[in-house]
Amino acid sequence: MIVIILCFLPLTACWDYLDVEKRSMVISVGIDDKNGESTIIGGIGSVIGTSEDKGVKRYFFKGIGDDFADARLHIDSSLPFPLFLGTSRSIVFSESYASKSIEPYLNRIDQLYDYRKSVLLTISKDPIEEILDRDIEQDVSVGFLLENIMEQLTRNGKALYVTAGDALNRIPMKYTAYLIPYIGLKDDIIQYLGLCVMKDSKLVDIVKVEDTDGIIYLLNKKPRLTEYIEHPKDKNIRILYITTVSGKKIYTDLKKEQLQINVELNVDAELRGQTYILPISQSEKKLMEKQLSSKIKEDIQSIIERSIKEYNCDFFDFYEYFRIQHPKLYDELDWNLVYQNAKVDVSVKARIINKNMRDPNALGKK
Amino acid sequence: MSEKVTSKQLAFILFGIIVGYGTMSLPKNTALTGGTTGWIWLILLAIITSIYTYMVWYTGIQFPGQTLVEYSSRLVGKWLGAVIIFLFILYYIGFLISSTSIAVEAVKLTLLSKTPNWFISLVLCAVIYYALTLKLNGLARFSEIYGILVIISTVILIVLMLSQINPLSARPLFTTFNFKIKSMESFTYLVYAFVGFEFIYLIPLSKERKNKTPWIILVTIILIGCIYALLAQASIGILGADSIVYYDEALFTAVRRLNIPLLQIFKRLDGIFFVTFIMTFFTTSALVAYGLSYILSSLFKKLSYKIFSILILSMTFVSTLFLNSYEVIELFKIWVNTIGIGFCYTIPLLLFIIAKVKKHEKKKT
Missing domain, CATH: 3.30.300.210 (Nutrient germinant receptor protein C, domain 3)
Structure with missing residues (x-):
């Protein structure tokens, strides 16, 4: 009997097994809708064994479509490896998308199994391409930078770290209101700029950081x-x-x-x-x-x-x-x-x- | 049957068989039943269940060293005894198939999304078969070890979850106006989370330490009730009472929401605690499969226990393959729930009254 069981052990997760190098690991995701079309863009960090310095290569993806599923299809058709969302650090919504309602994408986060529900939400002042597709020196990539900025500010009692889970918990409530950090470029540096007031998942106004x-x-x-x-x-x-x-x-x-x-x-x-x-x-x-x-x-x-x-x-x-x-x-x-x-x-x-x-x-x- | 089980093992067997099946959807159904005050129902149910468990134990202790299969005819007559045993078999078949298929489903949905069902089911059935070959004493020892591991990790989980809740969404804990059952359907699921205590019917009890065992059983059931209530309340605190009702496997969803930076590399806990959940599924399935093989093998003495266990597990394996769509599983669950609750909350009462009456008559004569 033990022999039979031992035979199963090396088979663990064989259908789901996928090497780290064979996944496109998403670090940041940006959501926009220009001219009524949904746009998903984001940064991917891919582990490559041969690289000498960091072992991580960064590249960007972009998908435009009638809805998110369509946009995702475009992204998938351009990637060498399947997308893995479990590593995403932060999600950036554009101001114009947020003013219509971020609820559809929040529900998508909820329903996509590999998304972490503790991923950071932000709304960006500037076009999301400009934020995410940016070479920065402070951190590995913009996704990590945003997460780290918000985390250190929140831990030091100066801001609020809002996750997708926080927002998702509020959507089914009788009354839905929450805040999302507002980020953007100031003096050409990505910064935390304030808090966005969200009512029924729609952007109502922005409270500047001073207030x-x-x-x-x-x-x-x-x-x-x-x-x-x-x-x-x-x-x-x-x-x-x-x-x-x-x-x-x-x-x-x-x-x-x-x-x-x-x-x-x-x-x-x-x-x-x-x-x-x-x-x-x-x-x-x-x-x-x-x-x-x-x-x-x-x-x-x-x-x-x-x-x-x-x-x-x-x-x-x-x-x-x-x-x-x-x-x-x-x-x-x-x-x-x-x-x-x-x-x-x-x-x-x-x-x-x-x-x-x-x-x-x-x-x-x- | 000369296998004897100590009272400590009895407690762990109870823990092993009760905890498992209903835990995943427990927070959801608690929230549906009574919102943030739903935990009171869990405690009440635990108290009722402990009374029932006492009845089952009391009936069993009247016939030391015997199991229900042997004493049912002496207690209620040949025909009624056969009906009860038949219901027991029917109920355990449903119980076994549903708990196994839910375990398979849970593993597939949460961990191995691309692995085919038949493979997970095959592995699970093979491991259960191995556990069955150990018979009651082996299973008892094995529930002891698993029980301790499960209790320790559940307590750690509860502490970690409570440290992360939003205190606003888990309150109010008491209200006078909210104290009613909001959804009867979810309440039956809560009742079902406590089902499993009738397993004592299949354990030959001994008269030694007769005075201590009921207390140990009582404490075990109340402990399960407290663990349930804390898990439910912590999950509601994490997800919010309004949002939790949308998640079938609410407990696992809540664990997945945890993100504790303080624990460094252990800040994501779902992987660790899923192992605990699988342990509880596994003990439930293994004990039920044992119960079924035991009843069948003592009824039909021509075939051995081993052959029955192989037969039962192949049946389970095949039926998990057919339970592959949402509707089928739901229908099946309703069937098992009805028969399970019907069995567990009427027959022990009946048998208990009869046993009590018989004892009284004996004293008279």
Whole structure:
């Protein structure tokens, strides 16, 4: 019996076996639709055994067709080896495609077995050919570059990493709203430029990176942002703080058809730099804490109000909080109607917790 | 039959046969049954199942050293006994074919998409045959080892999954208004995930440690319920209660969504945990195949156990080839579900009552 079983062992996966060198491994995928035709382009990294330096060769593919299946057929007809999507690092949608709806391609990602659902989604300011078909020096290829940029920014609490899975989870929900990172060329360098507001998988607007602080405070798991405060005594001296969120509470309530959203945030601030050294007294510290609180509050309040008045798009997941806090009411509600009249109350308590192991008051102590 | 099984092995056999078949679609059906509060049903079902398991064990312990095939006629008479055994055989044939075909289907859809069905099925049947040659004691030891491996990796999986969930989508855990069954069909699938405890009928029980065994069985079933509830809740947390209902193999989809950079090269976990899932499929199929060969070989003494196991596995192999379209599998599943739930939740009750009455009469006389 063991002999029979042993006979099967070398046969493992024989029908599915395909050497790494015999696959076209996709690193990045770009989606566009020009003149009503679907375009898929992307970068492939192919492992070649003979190469001396890197062992990886890069080349690009492009397929244009009436729909994605058609475009894919064009791609397949031009490749030496079958396409393998499991290695793709990031997907770039063009702005024009995103404004129509990215849902068809998201569903395609869901249904194509070899796609990783944890692949990064981005929307590009510039034509996707220009972004993806680019020789860069920072990284192996654009796909990796985008993934690494977004990953390091998100881990350091400055951006949001949105995967295809995140977006896919939201599509069947009663209310669909999410954010996707916005990338593009700035000074001829590929950069993270902000966040795209997606409502029902359609691009509504773009929040520039300067204005995203309020979003990051609420949505990043561990926000870590920098804030500048002027010294109360001298306006030329700017003091730099790194802020982290130590407590976040969101309450929602519906009273007489009026949605009330309360956001409570506790922020810890660490002193990280002063343009000129000037002592900070206890009362000045208190004053700065107040300034910092009101500044952060302003950031959050303004972006939430923008989401209500400009887009009527709740990308802060307040509807999830509402669903948890009032499950019965949520089932009967049309969140679109409720959210556009929502009242927001943000309270921020900032606390300066350390001074970067420095003592700006040293001389004052005499 | 002089094969004896310790109570620890009994617990692992229960674990091996119950966990497997229904686990993949469990999160989906939990979400369909009760959204984010569906886990309560799993715990309730676990409690009901543990009561039923106790009944099965109680009936068995009245006839130490014997199995249902031997004592059914003494308990309910010749004719009714034959009907019960016949139903048992019918049910186990369905159970075996469906669990094997689902295992084959799962391997094909998730790992080896280009490998033909017959080959996966052939390998699986060959390995099951090897397991069958070990008989009950071998199977018990083997469920013990597999059970430990499965429990350890499942616990690791649950911890990893819980670290990655979106806490918003797994809540609310309790609501008073949501506490009703939203879809009866998915609820039957949840019930079906607990089926398998009737295997105790086929194990000759001994009167030693009579007081301890029921507790071990109880703990095992409750543990299975907790594992189910945690897996379901973690998958709902990863995929969201609204989106999870679209995935038949929701658990595997959820595992595939995991991406934990902290684990370095192990950040993608689907490959590792699929091995665990295959183990659970395999133990279920092997134990059911054993049960079937055992019943048949003790009914028809002319042919040996070995020949029956070969016959049964060839039948399974052939039928997995025919169960090749979605509709056929669905129809088949419904049939197996109905007969399985019917068998598991009526006959133990009947036998238990009769056994209780008989014991009472004995005491009187």
